[in-house]
Amino acid sequence: MRAALTRYRVIAWVVGVVLILLVVIGMPLKYGFDNPVVVETVGQAHGFLYMVYLVAAFDLSRRADWPLKRMILVMLAGTVPFVSFWAERRVSALVTAEQREREAAPEPIAG
Amino acid sequence: MKRLWTPAWIARHVAMVVLVTTFLGLGWWQVSRAAAGNAISWGYAVEWPIFAGFVVFVWWREVRHALRAAPAPAPGGEVTAPASDDHRAASGEDGTERPRAGIRRPVRVTRVSDGPGEDDADLAAYNRYLSWLNANPGAKPGDYPG
Structure with a gap:
């Protein structure tokens, strides 16, 4: 669980940074200065990195036994510039709190 | 299959179909753009179908999860059925006593x-x-x- 959370946090940070590069630098360059090189390179990379993000978020949601709605919200949060960082922090806090709760009251049956 | 036709599930089926057709449509749009000479669109043309596939994957997983969580009312549940005594007692009247499978693995x-x-x-x-x-x-x- 902890490893899955770390994987999720790393890729969430990377995707968030790449998305901001795309929106803050790439888009103005392409549409303002007619220089699409940043959008062409970073845009492609962002698509594939977002796939990795989806897989990491899915893996985490499966291990943490989230409801479908939360999983989808977390996945969508990765597509919003700047909000993705806030979402990553909230997810981390949530997963850590749930895990602490679980450790405080160990269940008798191994799952 | 009745439990997959509740309003919430119908909404999920509809969302899945809408998302998949949208993503495949976007992929096809990128293919046409790529064919028109925009070479960078080939990458997006690959990405969109993968996202569509992911939607189907999550939908299918949820369907399977729902089917496993609520066992079929018909008697003779396979692996999830407990010892024979419990089984007979559980499937006696209405099946509500039957322990929920998929919550805890024995x-x-x-x-x-x-x-x-x-x-x-x-x-x-x-x-x-x-x-x-x-x-x-x-x-x-x-x-x-x-």
């Missing part, structure tokens, strides 16, 4: 063999170790005091 503990053997002590020690592990889910094997 733990299979090695049975101590009833015949005499030289490794009985080892086996008993191992079983003690297993039950200790079972009683302490968060523990690592190195923490075993015995």
